[in-house]
Amino acid sequence: MVDLKHDFPRLEQGDADSEKATLLDRIAGGELRDVTLNMAQIDTLVAEFESLSDDHKSKVFRYMLLKSNEMQRKLDGNTNDKLTGFLSPDESRQQIGTQIARLQAEIHGQADKSLLEHTHLIYFDMDGLKQINDNLGHEAGDEAFRRLGESMQAHFGKDQVIGRLGGDEFFMIMEGDLTPDEIREIVRASIQDIVMWDNSNPPTPYPVSASIGVSDFSNIAESEGISTSEIMGNIIATADANMYEDKKATKADRLEVLRQRAQNGDTQSETIDPPSPPFGNQPT
Numbered sequence: 001m002v003d004l005k006h007d008f009p010r011l012e013q014g015d016a017d018s019e020k021a022t023l024l025d026r027i028a029g030g031e032l033r034d035v036t037l038n039m040a041q042i043d044t045l046v047a048e049f050e051s052l053s054d055d056h057k058s059k060v061f062r063y064m065l066l067k068s069n070e071m072q073r074k075l076d077g078n079t080n081d082k083l084t085g086f087l088s089p090d091e092s093r094q095q096i097g098t099q100i101a102r103l104q105a106e107i108h109g110q111a112d113k114s115l116l117e118h119t120h121l122i123y124f125d126m127d128g129l130k131q132i133n134d135n136l137g138h139e140a141g142d143e144a145f146r147r148l149g150e151s152m153q154a155h156f157g158k159d160q161v162i163g164r165l166g167g168d169e170f171f172m173i174m175e176g177d178l179t180p181d182e183i184r185e186i187v188r189a190s191i192q193d194i195v196m197w198d199n200s201n202p203p204t205p206y207p208v209s210a211s212i213g214v215s216d217f218s219n220i221a222e223s224e225g226i227s228t229s230e231i232m233g234n235i236i237a238t239a240d241a242n243m244y245e246d247k248k249a250t251k252a253d254r255l256e257v258l259r260q261r262a263q264n265g266d267t268q269s270e271t272i273d274p275p276s277p278p279f280g281n282q283p284t
Helices: 019-028 039-050 054-076 089-107 129-136 138-156 180-191 218-222 228-263
Strands: 119-127 162-166 169-175 195-197 205-207 209-216
Touching (some): 054 089, 089 119, 089 169, 089 228, 119 138, 119 180, 129 205, 138 162, 180 209, 209 228
Antiparallel strands (some): 119 169, 119 209, 195 205
16 A cells, blocks of 8 residues: 555655555656556545645645646756756756755654755855956856866766756755765865866966855754745755855865866866765656
8 A cells, every 4th residue: 555654755766566666756756647547546645645634735735746847847948057957046946945845744743853954955156267257258167167067967967956046156955964074075076177278378277166055954843834935045045154154264275276286287086976866866
């Protein structure tokens, strides 16, 4: 029997013999167009949904609607930023809202809310972009954005949730038992080889780094009666404040180290393997 209380909306990817994986993955992903449900399956799902409390129903239903809308936007082709290939600004905020709804539904009625502390929003911007634009022109700045997208997708995989919030500001959602310092190192390692060069003799390197702020989703635990937009705003504001602390502390030193390494022909260093992409496979 499909048990929505325990198996929805956490998605079990690759569970070949489980009806849960067939139905719930696709329903939560908005892919009902690919699924033919018989009456027994429909009755089972409806009965499980009806057994939830009214508050839990609203959380699960919100999550399903957001996922269904996400799938439709992907079909319409309006989800990706043209330069980086990351999620577009509008889609980025939709994606954060979807993750908030997923977590609200998943922790409902659960004493253990550690999932919230282990789900991280990483907010970062590109350091070095102004120097590239000022010295090499905006076409070189656009090329730096394209390289950022290629480098991060090569490092994390195309299924990783990465979005552009606007300008040179980006976000990621990452799940795992990681410290903010470990997360910063993982993200910086993914872009450390992006260097643009001018035509001087010898050429001058203009490297790219990132200032990175991290927040978790723990404020969801105290979010009764608070809108998704307000929860999202609080999470982003915390990560944004942490990002500016990181920028003040390390930006100049990081860029100088990268410039020296690039000048010496050394653009490789040891990297930390990133965790698996969160929340199952996200279609692109």
